[in-house]
Amino acid sequence: MKSILLAGLTGLVFGTGIVLSGMANPAVVLGFFDVAGAWDPSLAFVMASALLVTAIGYRVVLRRPAPVLDTRFHLPAKRKVDRSLFAGAAIFGVGWGIAGFCPGGAIPALGLGESSAWIFVASMLAGIAIARMARRSLAAARPQTA
Template sequence: MRIALGFLSGLVFGLGLVISGMANPAKVLNFLDFTGSWDPSLAFVMGGAMVTAFIGYRLVWRRSAPVLETRFDLPTNSRTDRSLILGAALFGTGWGIGGFCPGPAWTALPLMAPGTLVFLPAMLAGLWIGTRVKSLDLLASKGATQ
């Protein structure tokens, strides 16, 4: 049941990305181009997502636990640290250069566009490198405290 619901959630999310135009990097780049051919339509997509998330969270928090888990798994770190700022800057830079963020990049893969075929491997390499750097950072900080 868990796999089926996960698949269904991913399918709805992916379809939403494709229908909204978020899988089209040209549309995303036009949204970011305020001085050129600015396309404000993605602001409506983001606004719709915020309203949906707002309502969804209000409904979910009324429950004592998620449907398929015994408890909510919430992050405990609420600090704004170097890793968060660097990650956000890298994400924003990649989104601005490539016109993709991770979800839409995967939904655009079946189109086999050259930009997608370059962006996805670069994104995966960046994720892999980021994991290695973070683990080295953790090892270095543990060594410094001992």
């Protein structure tokens, strides 16, 4: 129960930060990408602040032997930039530039009643399902090595 409450509180703090920073508003995000028009640099300040907080947070938290609510840290094992990572990042960036939403901004926007956020989240979930099916299909079609 403690972990559920802590996860809810963390989500509430994150969502509040996203909404207060304007990142739940696709016009702000799209304004950042409009470098030839009415450019809005506020996204750069939000990102820089997030990177600073994350860098400090990781240094402090990873000094601990384990997280508060788990027995070990679950950090990515892969350190190599591969085709899958590059393709996923490119798709993410194109989608963010077209829609003005990323998952972190769209989910809090659901609570604001943004109809475009509902469409984005539904599309995102469909894309996740399709990608998982494609990955399973490709893995099954790959010849097994002994």
